[in-house]
Amino acid sequence: VLLLQRQVDNPFTEQDQHWLETFAALAAPGVVAQRRADRHLLHHVLDDCRSLWRKMTGPRHYTWKLVASAILVFGVVSTLLPATYRVTAKTSIEGQVQRVIPAPFQGFVSKSWHRAGETVHAGDVLAELDDKDLLMEQAKWQGESDQYARKLREAMAEDNLADTQVLSAQYDQAAAQLALVQSKLDRVKLIAPFDGILVSGDLSQSIGEPVDEGKTLFEVAPLTHYKVILKVDERDVAYLNEGQSGQLVLAGMPGDPLELVVKRIVPVAVAEDGLNYFRVEADLLGHAPPLLRPGMEGIGKINMGRRSLLWIWTHHFTDWLRLQTWTWL
Structure with a gap:
């Protein structure tokens, strides 16, 4: 108006x-x-x-x-309408038993016959360390041991108790050093402990390089027994339980899904790519395919039971919303 x-x-x-x-x-x-x-x-x-x-x-x-x-x-x-809820996780294949072959002593790489990815049999020589210094040390201690043994016999023949005790100790020391050198010589060749595949290790480009005692030179995994490692997001690990089943599809065999069952949930979170993951170990059901190898990667899905479609699509958002509400209120 x-x-x-x-x-x-x-x-x-x-x-x-x-x-x-x-x-x-x-x-x-x-x-x-x-x-x-x-x-x-x-x-x-x-x-x-x-x-x-x-x-x-x-x-x-x-x-x-x-x-x-x-x-x-x-x-x-x-x-x-209910549907099967499945947790999706990045997956990799590892050997059920993975044996480490370290350097038995400090030395130099002399020869290499196998590298990572090759199939080996029990008793195969994978590589060999240089034994020249050990042979010289063996000759040295062998000579000293023989010398002390001769002197010890002379002292015992003369019934010289003092010299006998000293020479006996020196002889035992030389014999111990000789046994130590012989033990190293027996381990110069790195032997495959069982039939399997080399997961890691390639000394073909390291001939003549020094290696420290205990350094991992090879890793061997069997070809018949495997375990599946799943990296499960921390938001989904609460729904997991041992004994749950699932499927695995590998990048190298996309048309051949593998059945698995959860065996163990490692209660330690690992940070990767800005997210926290839990390591979940699972076993394959049935016989492993001939082409399966340790180190292969793919996507695994674990069955969590029947849930409504609405819950499946929105539970991550609702969990995030609860967390934000708790943070700000």
Whole structure:
């Protein structure tokens, strides 16, 4: 409503009335829009809801009604229809028993016959360390041992008790050193402990290089027994239990899914790529395929039982929402 006032001696003319009517017609929509824009956000939401409800229940607007019906049906079906919930994790294959072959003593690489990826048999020589220094040391201690043995016999023949005790100790020391050198010579050749495949180790490019005692030179895994390692996201590990079954598809054999069963859940989180994972060990069911090798990677899925589709699609978001609510409240 526009209220205008003038003096009695200066009344509004008909032309003024027409002008005011035109101005009011043009200004009214702007005033209404300004008033609506100045309202609280809640009023805007309520108006939009009322408008949407009128479209849903009133005549026409068939597209809106069709969309709403589809959303309603989808929500009911996703809430009531159960499906198998499966946890997905990156997976790798490891040998059930993985034997480490270290350097038996400090020395130099002399020869190498096998490298990672090759199949070996029990007793095969994988590599050999240089034994020249050991042979010289063996000759040295062998000479000293013979010398002390001769002197010891002479002292015993002369019945010299003091010299006998000293020479006996020296002889035992030389014999011990000789046995130690012989033990090293017996381990110069690095032998495969069983039939399997070399998981790691390649000394073909390291001939003549020094190696420290205890350094891992090879790793051997059997070809018949494997274990599956799954990296399960910390958000899903709470749903896991030992004995649950699943499937594994490897990148090298995408058309041959493998059955597995969870054997052990390692209760230690490992950070990788900005996320925390738990190491889960599983066993393969049935016979391993001939092409299966340690180190192969793929995707594993563990069956968690039947859950509603709505829960499957939204439980990660709801868990995140609970965490954020707990953080800020």
